[in-house]
Amino acid sequence: MPRSTYTERQILRLQSLLYHQKKTKVYATVFAAAGELNGNGNNDLQGQTFLDNLIVSIRAGSGGDGCAAFHREKFVPFGPPSGGNGGRGGDVYILPTPHLTTLSSISKKIHGNSGGNGKGTWQNGKNGEPLVIRVPLGTIVREIPRGDSRRSKDEWEAEEESLEGMNSDDRLKKMRDNRWVHYPQFGESNITRDSFKDAEKALYRQERERRLARRQRELEAPIYLDFDKDMEWSRPVDAPLGARHRETLGHLVASGGTGGLGNPHFLSQLNRAPKFATRGQPGERITLALELKILSDVGFVGMPNAGKSTLLRALTGGRAKSEVASYAFTTLNPVVGIVRVAADGTFEGGVKEGQVAGSMLVRSRGTKPLSGMRPCASTLTAGGYHFDLAETFRFTIADNPGLISDSSENVGLGHSFLRSMERSLALAYIVDLSSPAPWDELLVLREELEKYQPGMSRKARIVIANKADLLGGDGDDAAVAEAKAKLRRLEEFVAEKLVTGEGRLLDVVPVSAKFSQNLTRVVGLMKTYVQEARDRLLVQRPKELDVLQPRPLLDAPW
Numbered sequence: 001m002p003r004s005t006y007t008e009r010q011i012l013r014l015q016s017l018l019y020h021q022k023k024t025k026v027y028a029t030v031f032a033a034a035g036e037l038n039g040n041g042n043n044d045l046q047g048q049t050f051l052d053n054l055i056v057s058i059r060a061g062s063g064g065d066g067c068a069a070f071h072r073e074k075f076v077p078f079g080p081p082s083g084g085n086g087g088r089g090g091d092v093y094i095l096p097t098p099h100l101t102t103l104s105s106i107s108k109k110i111h112g113n114s115g116g117n118g119k120g121t122w123q124n125g126k127n128g129e130p131l132v133i134r135v136p137l138g139t140i141v142r143e144i145p146r147g148d149s150r151r152s153k154d155e156w157e158a159e160e161e162s163l164e165g166m167n168s169d170d171r172l173k174k175m176r177d178n179r180w181v182h183y184p185q186f187g188e189s190n191i192t193r194d195s196f197k198d199a200e201k202a203l204y205r206q207e208r209e210r211r212l213a214r215r216q217r218e219l220e221a222p223i224y225l226d227f228d229k230d231m232e233w234s235r236p237v238d239a240p241l242g243a244r245h246r247e248t249l250g251h252l253v254a255s256g257g258t259g260g261l262g263n264p265h266f267l268s269q270l271n272r273a274p275k276f277a278t279r280g281q282p283g284e285r286i287t288l289a290l291e292l293k294i295l296s297d298v299g300f301v302g303m304p305n306a307g308k309s310t311l312l313r314a315l316t317g318g319r320a321k322s323e324v325a326s327y328a329f330t331t332l333n334p335v336v337g338i339v340r341v342a343a344d345g346t347f348e349g350g351v352k353e354g355q356v357a358g359s360m361l362v363r364s365r366g367t368k369p370l371s372g373m374r375p376c377a378s379t380l381t382a383g384g385y386h387f388d389l390a391e392t393f394r395f396t397i398a399d400n401p402g403l404i405s406d407s408s409e410n411v412g413l414g415h416s417f418l419r420s421m422e423r424s425l426a427l428a429y430i431v432d433l434s435s436p437a438p439w440d441e442l443l444v445l446r447e448e449l450e451k452y453q454p455g456m457s458r459k460a461r462i463v464i465a466n467k468a469d470l471l472g473g474d475g476d477d478a479a480v481a482e483a484k485a486k487l488r489r490l491e492e493f494v495a496e497k498l499v500t501g502e503g504r505l506l507d508v509v510p511v512s513a514k515f516s517q518n519l520t521r522v523v524g525l526m527k528t529y530v531q532e533a534r535d536r537l538l539v540q541r542p543k544e545l546d547v548l549q550p551r552p553l554l555d556a557p558w
Ligand SMILES: Nc1nc2c(ncn2[C@@H]2O[C@H](COP(=O)(O)OP(=O)(O)OP(=O)(O)O)[C@@H](O)[C@H]2O)c(=O)[nH]1
Pocket: 302, 303, 304, 305, 306, 307, 308, 309, 310, 311, 323, 324, 325, 326, 327, 328, 329, 330, 331, 332, 400, 401, 402, 403, 466, 467, 468, 469, 470, 511, 512, 513, 514, 515
């Protein structure tokens, strides 16, 4: 559909929708869709839209500072050192959750909770609470390696940056300030004492070891998590009776800094009254790339209004809540639904012949479905059993927003959802058979897929000719013949112009999503595509299916 064909009403609807979202940037997208801007629709909808790529800088909580204090009591003039240790900084975890579908709720900078400072009378600081970053299931988490410009500085590099341009005395002073707490007015004298110098040396040595260990860890086991499944968790078997049931925090990605040591720690034969304590260590800083792969088995590819969402609803028995309306761009983000298939080929939500209001409507309006269409049989509660017992196979379908000419160049709703299509095992074209030239739609769709990623259109296996109920007029022979001729023309066009990756012809199936006509056939075909694609995946990349296996960084696993 060329851009100029959007009606004023459709554009108004988009504009009012976006006005309510108060996202000015989005207007660029709207006007691009309306043909008023060219090409550069900005699709950063700031939390409103589907976000599938994000770089997050994470800083775990810093440890609390140790305290330099002495016990004071009546008649005890020189009490022992009594400064408490600082609390540990809060760790940062990452946890997959099925309740999220986009990365847009995750902030780009995440700071863990700091530990509390130690206090006098041996009071240790409180540990920082752990922080859990929730990401949608299907997220891949990768650590950005050193040398990559997107990576933010680690704790040592950040310190070095803050010291830039200082002379060596100032540097030393600042570094000491970052590491030590002195008893009031003893700062100057402390640094001249041997016990302090020894402690300082030991501290730097530990720091070097930590830094080395970190580098080694980054090289040998960079963080790579592939959240395909919800995390399983169970209570330890030895948990005491009545212990609280704690949910899993997920995967530790950045450890909080250790708390500083109070001055009692530095008590020795030579120094009976240590007047210094250490500060808490900064929390680990890492940069992660989050990538959301909507890994659906079948991805819908179609122009706006072709009936993709209606079809998804029909195939999932209405469980997939994809919005349906008669204007373009109803679906703004990909929606994934599950199709459950029984051994006899029926699927959950399929409707029994004569039961659905739609098929009666078809008749009452006098329009007849094309010959070759069969109503689906319902197995939802057929014979008194629930579908759970009947299900033998299931697959997922992603209903994507409408693709228009130049979507691959970020026009319209852009190409963020083209990534979802890219990650589907098989693609299904949905065209509106009642439109004057459905074959033209197919060409645009194929071209957009190819422009986005050459070779991608070869994943398409089926052309679903929707809205077939609108053809055939009042059931008179001439109208039915005309409808059949149109379908034949579409089939010929597909046979001539489109092939799958294996050089096979695409299936062409007329359906009516609205009235659930001929959907069992569609489900049967999709099941075969999915089985084939899954088998291929198992043969080619058995490791790809491993969950949570740390693997070396790859540029793109797809
Ligand atoms: N008569 C008839 N109308 C249909 C059929 N399928 C969908 N429609 C209608 O077509 C319109 C668009 O349907 P949607 O499912 O929202 O279309 P879509 O492809 O998801 O559209 P976008 O989300 O905007 O890309 C709605 O008014 C549906 O009721 C069908 O099989 N027959």
